[in-house]
Amino acid sequence: xxxxxxxxxxxxxxxxxxxxxxxxxxxxxxxxxxxxxxxxxxxxxxxxxxxxxxxxxxxxxxxxxxxxxxxxxxxxxxxxxxxxxxxxxxxxxxxxxxxxxxxxxxxxxxxxxxxxxxxxxxxxxxxxxxxxxxxxxxxxxxxxxxxxxxxxxxx
Ligand SMILES: [Zn+2]
Numbered sequence: 001x002x003x004x005x006x007x008x009x010x011x012x013x014x015x016x017x018x019x020x021x022x023x024x025x026x027x028x029x030x031x032x033x034x035x036x037x038x039x040x041x042x043x044x045x046x047x048x049x050x051x052x053x054x055x056x057x058x059x060x061x062x063x064x065x066x067x068x069x070x071x072x073x074x075x076x077x078x079x080x081x082x083x084x085x086x087x088x089x090x091x092x093x094x095x096x097x098x099x100x101x102x103x104x105x106x107x108x109x110x111x112x113x114x115x116x117x118x119x120x121x122x123x124x125x126x127x128x129x130x131x132x133x134x135x136x137x138x139x140x141x142x143x144x145x146x147x148x149x150x151x152x153x154x155x
Contacts, residue, residue, distance in 0.1 A: 007055075011048050018044060082114050094144060095119070095135070106137035115139070124148055
């Protein structure tokens with residue numbers, strides 16, 4: 001059965017042929033031919049070493065490119081999510097809201113890190129005749145006091 005054509009298979013076949021020719025040259029006591037074949041075999045081994053190094057180098061580059069491809073795909077995914085999120089957010093100073101969601105998002109986190117972090121309502125009160133709601137961000141620890149909107153207090 002014929003071996004499939006591979007670099008390794010070809011190298012093995014070539015190596016075997018050179019060794020066989022060296023053996024024949026020795027048997028025929030042809031010193032010149034045996035020396036030439038030894039030189040040829042040495043060159044062949046060096047060439048194979050260089051080829052193996054090149055293959056290893058190409059494999060490393062392939063792995064690096066695969067990793068870069070994954071990182072870029074992740075970056076594209078993050079950017080798409082960021083663009084989608086930005087399109088969904090509605091700025092009602094000083095807070096951000098998302099359509100269909102009455103709980104506001106932290107403006108510091110959204111404008112800084114592009115992260116949608118819900119604020120926590122921790123009460124309300126009337127100040128100078130204005131009803132205000134207090135909001136707290138668990139991530140950046142900022143506090144916000146805003147006039148209570150009818151839409152947010154009674155959705
Ligand atoms: Zn925050």
